[in-house]
Amino acid sequence: MSQRSLWGSKVGFLLAAIGSAVGLGNIWRFGYMAYENGGGAFLVPYVVALLLAGIPLMILEYTLGHREKAAPPLAFARIDRRWETIGWWMPTIAFFGINLFYAAVIGWCMNYFCFSVNQAWGADTGDFFMNTFLQVSDSPFELGGIRWPILAGTVLTWVISWAICFREVNHGIEKASMIFMPLLVVLTLVLIGWALRLEGAWPAIKEHYLTARWDKINPFTASGSKVWVEAFGQIFFTLSLGFGIMIAYASYLPKKTDIVGNALITSVLNCLYSFLTGFAVFGTIGFMAASKGVPFAEAITSGPGLAFVVYPEAINQLPTGQTIFGMLFFLVLIMAGLSSAISLVEAFCCSLIDKFDFDRKKTVTWVCVLGCLGSVVFTTRAGLWILDIVDHFVNNYGLVTGGIFECLLVGWVLKAAIARKHVDQAGGVKLNKGWEILVKFVTPAILILVIGFALYSEFSENYGGYSTIALLVIGLGWLIAALIISFILMRYPWSGAKLGREHEPEEDHLLV
Numbered sequence: 001m002s003q004r005s006l007w008g009s010k011v012g013f014l015l016a017a018i019g020s021a022v023g024l025g026n027i028w029r030f031g032y033m034a035y036e037n038g039g040g041a042f043l044v045p046y047v048v049a050l051l052l053a054g055i056p057l058m059i060l061e062y063t064l065g066h067r068e069k070a071a072p073p074l075a076f077a078r079i080d081r082r083w084e085t086i087g088w089w090m091p092t093i094a095f096f097g098i099n100l101f102y103a104a105v106i107g108w109c110m111n112y113f114c115f116s117v118n119q120a121w122g123a124d125t126g127d128f129f130m131n132t133f134l135q136v137s138d139s140p141f142e143l144g145g146i147r148w149p150i151l152a153g154t155v156l157t158w159v160i161s162w163a164i165c166f167r168e169v170n171h172g173i174e175k176a177s178m179i180f181m182p183l184l185v186v187l188t189l190v191l192i193g194w195a196l197r198l199e200g201a202w203p204a205i206k207e208h209y210l211t212a213r214w215d216k217i218n219p220f221t222a223s224g225s226k227v228w229v230e231a232f233g234q235i236f237f238t239l240s241l242g243f244g245i246m247i248a249y250a251s252y253l254p255k256k257t258d259i260v261g262n263a264l265i266t267s268v269l270n271c272l273y274s275f276l277t278g279f280a281v282f283g284t285i286g287f288m289a290a291s292k293g294v295p296f297a298e299a300i301t302s303g304p305g306l307a308f309v310v311y312p313e314a315i316n317q318l319p320t321g322q323t324i325f326g327m328l329f330f331l332v333l334i335m336a337g338l339s340s341a342i343s344l345v346e347a348f349c350c351s352l353i354d355k356f357d358f359d360r361k362k363t364v365t366w367v368c369v370l371g372c373l374g375s376v377v378f379t380t381r382a383g384l385w386i387l388d389i390v391d392h393f394v395n396n397y398g399l400v401t402g403g404i405f406e407c408l409l410v411g412w413v414l415k416a417a418i419a420r421k422h423v424d425q426a427g428g429v430k431l432n433k434g435w436e437i438l439v440k441f442v443t444p445a446i447l448i449l450v451i452g453f454a455l456y457s458e459f460s461e462n463y464g465g466y467s468t469i470a471l472l473v474i475g476l477g478w479l480i481a482a483l484i485i486s487f488i489l490m491r492y493p494w495s496g497a498k499l500g501r502e503h504e505p506e507e508d509h510l511l512v
Contacts, residue, residue, distance in 0.1 A: 019339030032302035038216030065250030090244035107153025116326030144381030195283030204286020258428025393475035
């Protein structure tokens with residue numbers, strides 16, 4: 001087996017890892033969650049979640065990848081062959097469950113980047129998005145044909161992902177991240193600065209984003225406890241945990257590296273980006289609400305509606321600079337989306353290469369072709385409905401399940417003390433026994449609670465008003481299909497040499 005590639009620099013690795021974590025959800029989900037769950041007070045459960053679940057899990061995934069020098073399937077199999085299916089589950093559910101529709105959403109952003117030139121969305125941005133652009137069908141089972149502009153953007157997304165992942169990580173993903181991430185930060189800061197200058201921006205930010213409503217986060221009330229659970233769920237999703245990405249990325253680190261320091265930087269900077277983008281979101285919506293003379297509560301929304309309905313409507317209200325502001329906003333979305341999409345491709349390709357010794361270039365090519373074909377269903381008129389259902393099931397159940405099992409694997413099968421010893425030997429910041437307690441008891445218990453709340457909501461009422469049959473066939477069916485694929489891939493035998501620990505040539509320098 002050929003020697004594993006290594007990241008060229010610590011900065012390159014960190015930018016790639018942060019790029020994976022920073023995605024569309026940072027921009028269109030965090031701010032709305034804060035607004036709904038106590039404004040500035042939401043930062044308390046959010047930071048607690050970061051400390052008790054986010055950072056410990058990030059350290060765990062970095063440790064697992066670095067120790068085994070492998071993506072999740074091989075890393076899990078080396079610890080215990082019986083756990084390999086879970087190792088396949090993580091990158092498989094991330095690729096087939098998220099990457100397929102993520103590419104289509106980036107395709108939407110590419111179309112809207114072009115629409116920004118002359119504000120082609122017109123005065124009624126909601127009608128344009130739903131009926132002119134998406135031309136949504138009446139149900140998830142009425143595909144209604146392909147929307148060719150969306151397909152074009154989706155194909156372009158896969159071509160870009162292929163071009164970046166085609167080469168080894170230090171020449172492909174690392175170099176792309178060295179360009180994408182600094183540019184993304186600069187463009188985001190420009191977007192924030194622009195938004196803050198709009199009339200009505202600061203009052204909206206102060207009242208709805210920064211002002212703390214402490215009663216909302218009381219953990220001893222039903223609504224308050226839900227806020228805490230949602231904060232933990234948001235941390236888990238926003239850090240790309242449970243995808244297998246961070247395990248794969250850490251497998252390319254040299255022998256001597258600061259695992260804890262890298263995990264802290266990745267986690268904190270990702271969350272800081274989420275917080276900062278909230279200023280752009282609330283400032284822009286505050287301006288729109290003031291311009292139209294409507295309450296802020298009527299203007300704000302979350303998810304695609306924020307990006308493709310509310311923001312274009314706010315752009316329409318600008319006295320000047322509509323084209324520049326619109327192109328800037330959708331360029332930020334495109335770059336945030338692409339930095340995450342390439343990491344999803346890499347995690348799955350890395351897993352296949354580890355198992356089958358495939359040629360990297362051929363693997364990336366075939367995976368991207370397969371992914372592009374799989375994304376076609378999300379470019380149909382039913383694409384929005386299918387996307388919503390798949391996203392709900394994958395995020396609430398698929399990824400969290402992977403997180404629970406990796407805690408059990410490292411905490412109880414490998415033994416957390418052994419993992420902690422490896423972290424200390426790698427160099428950099430040392431871990432104390434508190435991390436072992438978190439990984440073995442606290443973090444998995446919290447993730448089980450997150451799934452429990454999701455299941456309770458599931459049985460209380462049908463998600464999104466969809467029919468039970470749609471949720472079972474599309475949502476649950478997607479999870480079952482990913483599990484079957486994982487089981488099939490697990491059944492192929494490993495060579496005996498692979499299941500033994502790799503001994504890479506020692507790197508006697510600390511990557512800085």
